Amino acid sequence: MDLTERFRLAATAVRNAGAIVITAGAGMGVDSGLPDFRGEFGFWNAYPMYERLGISFAGAANPAHFDRDPAFAWGFYGHRTNLYREAVPHAGFHLLLDWCSRFGLDRFIVTSNVDGQFQKAGFPDADILEVHGSIHFLQCTGPCSGAIWENGKTIPVDLETMRTRHIPRCIHCSATARPNILMFGDWSWISDRTARQERSFDEFVAGCRERALVVIEMGAGTAIPTIRHISEELGSRNGATVIRINPREGQIASPHISIPCGALDALVGIDTALHG
Ligand SMILES: [Zn+2]
Numbered sequence: 171m172d173l174t175e176r177f178r179l180a181a182t183a184v185r186n187a188g189a190i191v192i193t194a195g196a197g198m199g200v201d202s203g204l205p206d207f208r209g210e211f212g213f214w215n216a217y218p219m220y221e222r223l224g225i226s227f228a229g230a231a232n233p234a235h236f237d238r239d240p241a242f243a244w245g246f247y248g249h250r251t252n253l254y255r256e257a258v259p260h261a262g263f264h265l266l267l268d269w270c271s272r273f274g275l276d277r278f279i280v281t282s283n284v285d286g287q288f289q290k291a292g293f294p295d296a297d298i299l300e301v302h303g304s305i306h307f308l309q310c311t312g313p314c315s316g317a318i319w320e321n322g323k324t325i326p327v328d329l330e331t332m333r334t335r336h337i338p339r340c341i342h343c344s345a346t347a348r349p350n351i352l353m354f355g356d357w358s359w360i361s362d363r364t365a366r367q368e369r370s371f372d373e374f375v376a377g378c379r380e381r382a383l384v385v386i387e388m389g390a391g392t393a394i395p396t397i398r399h400i401s402e403e404l405g406s407r408n409g410a411t412v413i414r415i416n417p418r419e420g421q422i423a424s425p426h427i428s429i430p431c432g433a434l435d436a437l438v439g440i441d442t443a444l445h446g
């Protein structure tokens with residue numbers, strides 16, 4: 171089956187749906203120019219400095235750095251915070267918003283990305299589940315309390331050393347603050363914000379039992395399969411269709427639809443079919 175035929179099938183599924191769940195992994199941000207850190211080399215392509223230091227993504231994304239060397243920890247997370255603040259969500263986000271309003275689709279977003287790009291594109295916070303948290307929110311490293319607050323700090327990073335002197339502090343105890351995101355080997359992530367979002371998502375899913383559900387999954391790989399599992403679980407419901415968009419790992423069994431290309435190309439292709 172060629173791509174045009176797949177776009178046409180996906181367009182039919184969107185047109186016939188009453189509710190939509192948009193699920194996204196790291197591949198969703200690639201068309202906005204964001205690195206997906208895929209494999210060791212993906213990370214080092216984005217951060218040559220860490221290659222020189224011999225530090226992998228798992229090595230850099232470790233909460234222990236906030237205690238041992240906060241200037242180093244915030245060099246990495248400050249740089250990513252700035253990158254995500256400056257990023258412009260690609261046109262695919264706006265196509266998804268447009269379909270929701272054109273076809274009157276009730277919607278929910280489930281993303282493993284911590285970059286806040288769905289909110290930035292105009293999706294309401296109340297319709298989003300960020301399974302690994304958000305880099306735009308902070309918590310205490312201790313933590314001294316369960317507080318989670320928005321990161322209003324500017325964090326300039328020295329690109330030569332990937333270090334910063336601008337270290338966000340806990341609003342209660344002045345210890346080093348850290349992003350409220352799940353890191354590798356992380357025992358102190360406060361999951362309350364994500365847990366609240368999960369409850370909203372469960373209510374959404376329970377509420378659309380009577381309506382045809384379409385799931386559009388983008389850029390969610392098998393390395394961290396959380397998002398794929400959520401899509402497949404929803405896809406097992408009566409009358410649900412999953413559209414899996416992934417250039418390298420697009421496989422999914424019929425009646426679901428596999429679209430082996432990037433997120434933006436696929437969304438533009440489906441949009442063209444919707445207008446046809
Ligand atoms: Zn504290």
